[in-house]
Each structure stands twice: as C-alpha cells, then as structure tokens.
Amino acid sequence: MSSPAQQSAGKPVAFVSAQALRARMHDAVNDPHLRQSFRGAMDFLMAKRAAQFPDQGELDSLRSLSESIRQYSLSKLPDLLEQLEANLTRNGVQVHWAETPEEANAIMLGIAQRHAARLIVKGKSMVSEEIEFNHAMEAAGVGALESDMGEYIVQLAGEKPSHIIMPAIHQTKQQIAKLFAEHIPGVDYTDNVDALIQIGRRVLREKFEVADIGLSGVNFAVAETGTLCLVENEGNGRMCTTVPKVHIAITGIEKVVEKLEHVAPLFSILTRSATGQAVSTYFNMISGPRRGEDKDGPEEVHLVLLDNGRSQAYADEQLRKTLQCIRCGACMNHCPVYTRIGGHAYGTTYPGPIGKIISPHMMGLEQTHLLPTASSLCGACGEVCPVKIPIPELLIRLRGEANSAPHANPAMVGQGAAYDPKISLLWKLWARLYARPATYRAFTWLATRFRALTPTQQSGWTAARTPLKPASRRLRDMVKDRR
Amino acid sequence: MSARERILAKLRKAQPELPQHLPSLDAHYAPRVRGESRQERLARFRTGIEGFHADVHISTAGNWPQVLATLCAEKNIQTLMYGAATPAAAQLEATAFGGTTLRPWAGQFEDLKADLFHRVDAGFTLARGAIAETGSLILWPSGDEPRTLSLIPPIHFVLLDAATVHPTFYDALVNENWAAGLPTNALLISGPSKTADIQQTLAYGAHGPKELIVIVINVEGGTV
Numbered sequence: 001m002s003s004p005a006q007q008s009a010g011k012p013v014a015f016v017s018a019q020a021l022r023a024r025m026h027d028a029v030n031d032p033h034l035r036q037s038f039r040g041a042m043d044f045l046m047a048k049r050a051a052q053f054p055d056q057g058e059l060d061s062l063r064s065l066s067e068s069i070r071q072y073s074l075s076k077l078p079d080l081l082e083q084l085e086a087n088l089t090r091n092g093v094q095v096h097w098a099e100t101p102e103e104a105n106a107i108m109l110g111i112a113q114r115h116a117a118r119l120i121v122k123g124k125s126m127v128s129e130e131i132e133f134n135h136a137m138e139a140a141g142v143g144a145l146e147s148d149m150g151e152y153i154v155q156l157a158g159e160k161p162s163h164i165i166m167p168a169i170h171q172t173k174q175q176i177a178k179l180f181a182e183h184i185p186g187v188d189y190t191d192n193v194d195a196l197i198q199i200g201r202r203v204l205r206e207k208f209e210v211a212d213i214g215l216s217g218v219n220f221a222v223a224e225t226g227t228l229c230l231v232e233n234e235g236n237g238r239m240c241t242t243v244p245k246v247h248i249a250i251t252g253i254e255k256v257v258e259k260l261e262h263v264a265p266l267f268s269i270l271t272r273s274a275t276g277q278a279v280s281t282y283f284n285m286i287s288g289p290r291r292g293e294d295k296d297g298p299e300e301v302h303l304v305l306l307d308n309g310r311s312q313a314y315a316d317e318q319l320r321k322t323l324q325c326i327r328c329g330a331c332m333n334h335c336p337v338y339t340r341i342g343g344h345a346y347g348t349t350y351p352g353p354i355g356k357i358i359s360p361h362m363m364g365l366e367q368t369h370l371l372p373t374a375s376s377l378c379g380a381c382g383e384v385c386p387v388k389i390p391i392p393e394l395l396i397r398l399r400g401e402a403n404s405a406p407h408a409n410p411a412m413v414g415q416g417a418a419y420d421p422k423i424s425l426l427w428k429l430w431a432r433l434y435a436r437p438a439t440y441r442a443f444t445w446l447a448t449r450f451r452a453l454t455p456t457q458q459s460g461w462t463a464a465r466t467p468l469k470p471a472s473r474r475l476r477d478m479v480k481d482r483r
Numbered sequence: 484m485s486a487r488e489r490i491l492a493k494l495r496k497a498q499p500e501l502p503q504h505l506p507s508l509d510a511h512y513a514p515r516v517r518g519e520s521r522q523e524r525l526a527r528f529r530t531g532i533e534g535f536h537a538d539v540h541i542s543t544a545g546n547w548p549q550v551l552a553t554l555c556a557e558k559n560i561q562t563l564m565y566g567a568a569t570p571a572a573a574q575l576e577a578t579a580f581g582g583t584t585l586r587p588w589a590g591q592f593e594d595l596k597a598d599l600f601h602r603v604d605a606g607f608t609l610a611r612g613a614i615a616e617t618g619s620l621i622l623w624p625s626g627d628e629p630r631t632l633s634l635i636p637p638i639h640f641v642l643l644d645a646a647t648v649h650p651t652f653y654d655a656l657v658n659e660n661w662a663a664g665l666p667t668n669a670l671l672i673s674g675p676s677k678t679a680d681i682q683q684t685l686a687y688g689a690h691g692p693k694e695l696i697v698i699v700i701n702v703e704g705g706t707v
C-alpha cells in the first residue's frame with residue numbers, strides 16, 4: 001500500500017521492513033552478550049539519573065518548567081525561527097534551510113566544495129546521522145570523520161550508533177581494542193580504557209589540526225541573541241567549532257528557544273536526565289565567526305535548519321508534543337524493550353521510545369508502522385521524560401493512524417499503512433456485540449453452550465500460548481445462582 | 484518558493500493563534516535561593532569542580548603568581564602561554580618562573596596553531612566567574628585571551644576571583660544580563676575533558692585539557 005503522498009515525499013533515507021524488524025528483534029533477544037551489555041549499561045544510567053534527582057519536588061518543578069519552556073517555544077516556532085535567523089545573520093552566521101536530507105547534504109557539500117575541503121571533522125550530531133551525512137560526503141569525495149570517541153568507534157566498525165548519547169554502548173572494551181589494533185596503524189592490542197582513549201586522542205588531534213571544516217549539532221538555538229549552544233564532555237565539540245576555518249552546525253527546526261535564560265533549566269535537566277551528570281564538562285555558546293579583535297575561531301559559521309518531517313508533527317496539536325524533545329535519551333535508558341533489544345534492532349537513526357514517535361514523521365508510516373507496536377505501554381518513558389512528552393499516548397495515537405482506514409487529509413504520510421479490512425470488520429463486530437446488552441447476553445449464552453467449537457488455532461495468540469476457550473458458565477449465571 | 488518559505492508557510496498554517504504563556508523562571512528559582520555567604524558559595528563551587536577532577540588552590544591577590552609558578556615547576560611545564568594584555572599578565576611577568584618559559588599569545592591563531600598543538604604545555608586564562616551549584620567556571624574568551632588557550636594545551640590553569648562565584652547558571656546570566664551582548668564564544672567549563680564512551684568507564688583527557696587547575700583569589704582570606 002503506497003499513498004501518493006508517500007511517493008511524492010521521495011525515497012526514505014532508511015527502510016525498516018516489518019520482516020527485517022521482527023528478525024532483528026528476534027536475534028537481539030536471543031543474544032545473551034548484547035542483552036547483558038545493555039542491561040548493565042541501562043542499570044548504570046538509571047542509577048546515575050536517580051542520584052541526580054533525590055528530591056521529587058525539585059524534579060517535578062524542573063520538569064514542569066522545562067515542559068512549559070518547550071511548549072512556549074513551539075507555540076511561537078515560526079516567529080522564533082525568523083528571529084533566530086535575523087540575529088544569527090547580524091552576528092555573521094549564514095543560515096540555510098532544508099526540507100529534506102538531500103537538500104541539507106547538498107547545501108553542506110556546496111560549502112565543502114567552495115572551500116575545496118578534503119576533510120570534515122565532526123562533533124556528535126544525531127541530525128547528521130539522520131541525513132546520512134557521512135555517506136553523502138564520501139560519495140562526493142569529501143572525508144567525514146567522527147571525533148566523539150563513541151562515534152569514532154562506531155564509524156571504525158562500520159556501524160551506526162546504538163544509543164543517541166552513548167553511541168558505542170553495545171561494544172565491549174575488548175571489541176574496541178581489537179578494532180583499534182586492526183584499523184589504526186602502529187597500534188597494538190590493549191583493552192586498557194585509558195590507553196584506548198589516549199590512542200583516540202592522538203589520532204584525532206592530528207585530524208583537528210588539518211581538517212578544513214568542523215561540523216557540529218546544536219542542543220539549543222537561542223533566538224534573542226543568535227546563539228548556538230552545544231553540550232559535551234570530551235572537548236571534541238569545541239575542537240570542531242573552533243579550530244577549522246569553517247564551522248557548519250546542523251539542527252532540526254524544533255531546537256530553538258526564545259530567551260537565553262531559557263537554556264539554564266533545560267541544560268540542567270538535560271545533563272541530569274541523560275548521563276546523570278550535574279553538568280557536562282563543556283557548555284559552549286557560539287554567537288558568530290571570528291570577528292573584530294578575535295584571534296581565533298572559524299572565519300565562517302553556517303547553520304543548516306532541517307525540517308525532514310518535523311513540520312508534519314507540528315501541524316497536529318497532539319503530535320506536536322513530539323517536538324518538545326531535548327534528546328537526552330532517558331526514555332531509552334528506562335525502556336524495557338530497548339534494554340532487551342538494544343538500539344540497532346530498531347533500524348532507525350533514533351532508537352527507543354523517542355525513535356518510535358519521531359521516525360514515523362521522518363520516514364512515513366509505511367516504513368515505520370510496526371515501531372509503535374514494539375512497546376508494552378508500561379509508561380516508564382513518559383514518567384522520566386524531562387519535558388513530559390506523553391510518549392505512551394503518542395504511541396497509541398500512531399497505532400491508530402497506522403491501522404485506521406485511509407482517508408482524505410491524513411495527519412501523517414502513510415496513514416492507514418497497516419489498515420486491514422478483515423481485522424477492522426472483526427473489531428466492528430466485536431464492538432456491536434459488546435455495546436448492546438441484548439446482543440452481549442445472546443453472544444455469551446451461545447459462546448458458553450458452543451465452547452467446544454472454539455478453534456484451536458487462534459492466529460498470533462496460539463503461537464506461544466494455549467488456545468482461548470470461553471468458560472462453561474457465564475459470570476451473570478453464577479451471580480444469579482448465589483442469590 | 485524556497486525551502487525557507489515552504490517550511491515557514493507550513494509552520495504558520497499550523498501555529499496556535501495565541502502563544503502559550505511565557506513560563507516564569509523566577510517562580511522556579513526564587514524559592515530555591517540560598518542565603519549563603521561568599522565563603523559558603525566558594526566552598527560549594529570547590530566541592531563541585533573537585534568532583535569533576537579539577538584541582539583547586541586558594542590564594543590571594545598578591546600571591547597567586549607564586550602559586551602558579553610553583554605548580555608549573557612541579558608539573559615540569561616548559562612553556563606556559565597566556566594572554567598578553569590582561570591585568571594578570573603584568574603580575575605574571577613580574578614573577579620568577581624558573582624553568583618555565585612564559586609565552587604571551589602574539590598574532591593570529593594560524594601563526595600559533597602548530598605550537599599550540601605540539602609545543603605549548605599549558606594555557607593560562609582568567610575566569611569571568613563561576614557557578615556554585617554545579618562547580619563550573621565561566622569563560623568569555625576574547626582577543627586578549629583566545630578560545631584555544633583553554634582548549635588545545637594539555638593543561639589549563641584558570642584564575643578565579645572568589646567574588647565572582649554565582650549561586651546558579653541562571654543567576655549568572657540574568658544578573659549580568661548576558662542577553663544584552665554575548666562574545667563570539669562563551670563557555671562553562673567543569674573539569675578536564677573526559678569521556679565514558681568505552682563501557683561507561685570514565686577516562687580523563689579525551690580531546691581537550693587533561694588537567695584543569697583553578698587558582699582562586701580569595702580576598703577575604705577565609706579558609707575553604
């Protein structure tokens with residue numbers, strides 16, 4: 001089933017077929033090493049977050065404030081984007097707009113080619129993963145090198161990040177030791193973590209020194225001052241945004257806030273929710289290229305604002321809450337499904353609960369309608385979300401969008417992708433039987449009398465369970481007897 | 484229509500007619516104000532940043548260059564780079580540094596890049612202030628003290644005046660009205676660079692400085 005809207009939206013960057021998704025999840029669940037890695041890492045991250053919020057009242061107040069700042073910002077989004085653009089331009093930053101990943105890559109490739117760039121060093125950016133930036137640059141002969149230690153490891157291994165904050169969380173130090181020994185000339189096997197980090201430092205410092213362009217993401221963009229804020233621990237973000245002659249930042253259009261003071265609570269709840277740190281090592285506020293008396297910093301700074309389905313989420317009041325996200329990863333750290341299958345099984349750039357609610361807007365429900373069903377709706381994600389995104393409600397909404405009959409003016413590309421007329425008819429019948437006392441009484445009377453005729457093969461239910469069979473007597477009959 | 488116009492048109496079509504109320508940050512922060520003394524604030528800052536593996540030395544307005552010189556000798560620093568035009572620079576230059584060569588920043592980054600990466604052992608900068616709540620330093624790099632001084636050399640020395648420690652980040656940026664004019668780059672720094680990207684094992688000295696050493700000018704001379 002392919003709607004015209006889906007076709008006109010172009011080919012999705014990644015493809016999550018239902019079959020492949022089920023197979024990957026099955027493999028992941030049956031991999032004890034993977035499960036042990038994720039279980040250990042998630043327990044660690046949950047404990048660290050909990051230690052940052054000893055006072056429930058403080059947490060509640062900060063979450064409410066953060067939610068209201070994000071909702072306020074979104075309610076003024078087009079105005080704030082124009083204000084941001086005006087102030088960045090005044091500060092000497094060049095602002096670009098891209099509707100699709102292809103447009104974003106073309107803009108950045110254009111900048112790279114104008115500077116005859118051979119090497120781009122990258123700070124951590126999930127948006128750059130979302131648009132497959134590295135592949136697009138390499139296809140055009142421009143090197144793109146990850147410099148966040150986790151991203152560097154994942155790139156060496158030819159993989160994608162399995163967590164939005166800790167990209168190499170699925171790798172053991174022994175695997176990383178082997179990877180370094182195989183891929184970095186002159187490096188012998190060592191699984192000493194300090195030694196491995198020093199190897200990474202040495203290799204990447206050489207690259208910071210010679211790179212033509214530095215790329216980064218953005219955690220918050222401040223409209224009133226024209227400032228790009230970056231949260232990091234390693235210093236590679238500062239290297240990428242300071243040392244090369246050109247800095248390109250890329251971000252989704254939802255990351256803007258109006259006032260500089262709005263970043264104070266958001267920054268605090270971000271680091272505490274993400275890695276359980278009171279604060280990250282660096283908070284980097286960039287308001288322009290080298291100017292006036294400045295002696296260092298890039299000569300050019302660019303910002304690419306990417307839509308890629310975000311405006312679709314924005315158009316619906318409920319789905320808009322998806323865009324409140326500040327990408328802390330707490331929802332995946334607390335998700336029983338993510339903990340058991342890891343990040344790769346999802347097959348999308350953003351894994352876990354946030355991935356299930358944002359990916360359908362980026363890729364369409366045709367490709368992603370199974371993702372919202374990979375949840376027990378336990379509610380842990382919604383409870384820990386620092387900006388109170390009602391993730392379980394949104395999962396139910398997306399299931400509804402996927403399974404309802406295709407109709408005109410759908411809220412989403414791929415609406416009705418999982419619609420099955422037979423199942424729909426079955427539910428309609430069920431609703432009729434159960435909504436009227438007379439038909440319900442008749443149905444249960446028949447069901448108890450003819451229970452021997454219940455089929456033993458009950459589709460998905462009996463794949464791992466004994467068949468359902470009505471009881472021999474109805475509850476109403478048993479109650480009647482007791483009177 | 485350009486991508487810009489199309490994106491903005493889509494957003495405008497869906498934008499709520501009235502914006503949500505501007506959230507009151509004061510309502511969150513005001514009840515949490517601590518009536519603490521300057522010494523208590525400094526102590527909180529110190530505990531915080533030491534927790535992030537920074538070293539803190541308490542000194543005075545007159546004696547800090549001597550503390551720095553001693554630390555440079557202990558750490559066997561051959562070359563210390565600093566910003567030439569700051570008030571602190573004059574004090575530094577008047578101090579005997581033994582085996583450490585004091586090198587003022589001179590010229591543009593491109594002239595110094597190779598030295599910064601390979602020959603400068605430590606950078607020295609001033610802090611604009613600090614944050615007690617999180618143990619963070621505030622730096623506003625400038626032409627006098629460029630950004631890379633606190634980034635590329637393996638050791639970063641910072642001079643902090645105890646009078647400039649704010650309770651929270653929010654207090655710092657509101658009370659000093661940062662929104663009225665930010666420099667090209669403003670920074671919060673909380674410890675030496677680090678990573679836990681390999682099996683959640685914390686390792687220091689990732690890409691930035693391996694050591695962060697804070698020297699505090701404590702005018703009241705109190706013990707911390």
